[in-house]
Amino acid sequence: MARTAIWTSISAALTNDIAEGRYAPGDKLPTEAALSARFGVNRHTVRRALAAMADEGLVHARRGAGVFVALTPTDYPIGRRVRFHQNLTAAGRAPAKQVLALETRAADAREAEALSLHAGDPVHVYDGLSLADDQPIALFRSIFPASRFPDLCDHIAETNSVTAALKRQGISDYTRATTRLTAKQANATQALHLRITEGAPILRSVGINVDTDDTPIEFGHTWFAGDRVTLTVNNS
Incomplete structure (x- = not known):
């Protein structure tokens, strides 16, 4: 049976955090280092999960500032x-x-x-x-x-x-x-x-x-x- 990619699981977990209100629109997500520690993976895996969420319009990155939950237009x-x-x-x-x-x-x-x-x-x-x-x-x-x-x-x-x-x-x-x-x-x-x-x-x-x-x-x-x-x- 095919295994779920780790980055997919991270994306799903963070998406659930947003849906449950743990991170509100406009909030900054934890740093890549903090997320790497939370999920026990390297930063590249976290970065791929965040990129997938950005493609779905759930988050957006600000250069030098971090990754933020997208606002409802x-x-x-x-x-x-x-x-x-x-x-x-x-x-x-x-x-x-x-x-x-x-x-x-x-x-x-x-x-x-x-x-x-x-x-x-x-x-x-x-x-x-x-x-x-x-x-x-x-x-x-x-x-x-x-x-x-x-x-x-x-x-x-x-x-x-x-x-x-x-x-x-x-x-x-x-x-x-x-x-x-x-x-x-x-x-x-x-x-x-x-x-x-x-x-x-x-x-x-x-x-x-x-x-x-x-x-x-x-x-x-x-x-x-x-x-x-x-x-x-x-x-x-």
Whole structure:
């Protein structure tokens, strides 16, 4: 009778640990050395078991950090109204944002075109990190016309919410006019912030938001971690 490969047994045991809740989504698994000691095998055998689990989408490795239990992808609607906190709350996740940078500078040609400005006009740039249940799911960059919203950076810093900050600047509602989605590979900086491996798949969204008069007010880029978000498209 054929014997079960040892690495298969290790994979099954660790998969059962995850299913029983001993390791939750986002948790780091024990090191290869610790798993080798637990199962009485060499690291190569452990590595093969972990690779098989990664192929099944159960775990993922972060270079220099270890192997982590994969998160359940978060449903994230892409429609006319894209509201981060509302979307995550509706999906049963705890939303949070981390401000990485806020600055005012001259618009480049592409930014100016998207916002109906002239190249060199001042814009506010908001770089940040979106989290769900304390796990990073996306990096973003939002660009706004500075002349129309002179105090926007201060409001974002105080509220940590674009919607609340724009409301303070007289914008009661805004909607998405255009969205472009493109598959990319994470560069070193993106991988560091998103806690993924450099070169891992990410999905870039580029969009323009407009006010009730269809005037562009925000030019945004978002880079979603490919294994943590399921983008859904709707018309609302």
